[in-house]
Amino acid sequence: MKSLRHAAQFIVPALLALGAAAGFLVLAVARRVVTPMRKVPDxxxxxxxxxxxxxxxxxxxxxxxxxxxxxxxxxxxxxxxxxxxxxxxxxxxxxxxxxxxxxxxxxxxxxxxxGSYYTSPSELHLRWENVLIGSPAGPCPAWFFPASSSTWVIQVHGRGTTRSECLRAVPVLHAAGLPNLVVSYRNDGEAPRTRAGAYALGASEWRDVDAAIAYALRHGAERVVLMGWSMGGAVSLQASVSSGNRHRIAGVILESPVVDWRTVLRFQAKLLRVRPPLPDLAMSALQLPLTARLSGADEPILFDRLDMVARADELAAPILILHSDDDGFVPVDASRALQEARPDLVTMPRFTVARHTKLWNYDERGWSTAITSWLADQSLSASA
Missing domain, CATH: 2.40.10 (Thrombin, subunit H)
Structure with missing residues (x-):
């Protein structure tokens, strides 16, 4: 609450001082943060x-x-x-x-x-089925790949993509005997749309993942492992500390994850040549009810709550982080900081050269081995 009051005291006078044109620019930057992206030619x-x-x-x-x-x-x-x-x-x-x-x-x-190599679950030549998960946002479609273990993996895709992003991980997890539930969440183009149709950067989407956890537990799972890709990492981390079933979360796998949004948005602003203080003003705008709505968000986004380095003491499940030093889109700094904050929980093998969410593509063997070894070390594979 103290940081929120500080944001209110800071952002409104700042917008007034900047004038209408500059204030509009701040809100435009904030809107870009929460608006679901279409694929841009690169x-x-x-x-x-x-x-x-x-x-x-x-x-x-x-x-x-x-x-x-x-x-x-x-x-x-x-x-x-x-x-x-x-x-x-x-x-x-x-x-x-x-x-x-x-x-x-x-x-x-x-x-x-x-990096999304597979587009359909049928390409994997594994048994699968379509399921619907009832979440607070409405029915969210998911793919379910059955296997022998009572520990299920729930995979969560990233920003600007769909659940097909996650298909690359299904074979290695299935080979370990783990059923896979590959989920969608609000405003991703497959799951229901909220009023504003905007991303909440994990602050709301975790509730859809929480519904997926409850679905898994009702359908035979005794424990779950969350696997989040990019923004899906932020969603998974929020679920791991907020879910009413968090005691049933046996582990978290993070692929090129967003661990702290401030670090990511400042980095991406620099890539786009958006100069300070615009990124910080935009994040401050997203934290207040009025300016959040003007930015296109459904509700305020509290960046302190999304900073999992600051909240590292709340984490309880073992975590595997797969993140390239040369990611180029989500910097590795916050992942390293989380490992340093919780060395008792976090395993982070080093990867280089590979780009954002493309570790499987560049080094499938090393990436798969890292997952298989971690699952065995945590006694999470069916053979363990």
Whole structure:
């Protein structure tokens, strides 16, 4: 409450002093934080050879890396899978196409490079079913992959993506005997929309994950492991300290997680050349009822409550953090700080080179081994 009163004393006079135009800019930055994003083209397709089934892309820090990835496109194909780097120079990268593109197909130049390799659960060749989870927001669709253990994994996707992001983890978790519940949550484009249709950065979405925990416990689970990707990490951490069933949470796996939103938003503002004090003014605006509503949020977002380094003493379950030093989108600093704050709970093997939520894509073996070893160490795998 003290920090909230401080924000109120700070933001309103600041907006008045800045004037209408600057105040509008602050609210615009705040709105960008909470508005669900559509995929923005970040990759240029330069050429496609349908005979050799190769694709030439503009070279970026993402497109130059080895591994398997996805490319969201427009035209005849909405999505294609990419394989190995075949050649590269200072400005271009030529990769193998794993999705066959037919001669004469139309593929636009603008595309979005992604770690979301699988788009459908049927691609995994495992038994699965569609289920609905009743949450406070309404019925949230989920995929359920049954397995032998009474410990279920509940996977939570990140910001601007859908639950298909999580499919990469299903095979390694299923091989450990763990059932997977891959969930959606409010305002993600699959689950119900709230009045404003805005993200709460984990402050509200955790309630949908809490409903998923209750669903798992009603359907045979004795314990659950939460696995959160990017913003899904923030959602999972909130659930781990707020759920009425938190004593049934046996572990948390965090993939490229948001552990503290202030660190992330300041970093991303710098990437976008948004100068101080705009990021902090925008976060302050999101904490107050009036300016939060003007920013498009359903309700105020209290950033102190989303800072899990500051709340580290509240954590009780063992945590595995998978986060690359070279993430490039969500800096690794807060993850390291959480490990330092709770070395008794947090395991954090070092990863480098891989980009945000693309550790599986770049180093599938190392990533899978880290998960398998941690599950065994925590006696969470079915064979343990």
């Amino acid at each position: 990759t240029e397709i330069l050429a496609i050879d349908t005979g050799a089934q190769t694709i030439e892309l503009g070279r970026t820090l993402d497109t130059e890396l080895p591994g398997r990835y996805g490319l969201f496109t427009t035209g005849t194909y909405g999505y294609v899978k990419l394989g190995a780097v075949l050649s590269a120079d200072s400005t271009t990268v030529r990769r193998k196409l794993l999705t066959k593109i037919e001669p004469g197909a139309s593929v636009d130049r603008g595309a979005s490079f992604s």
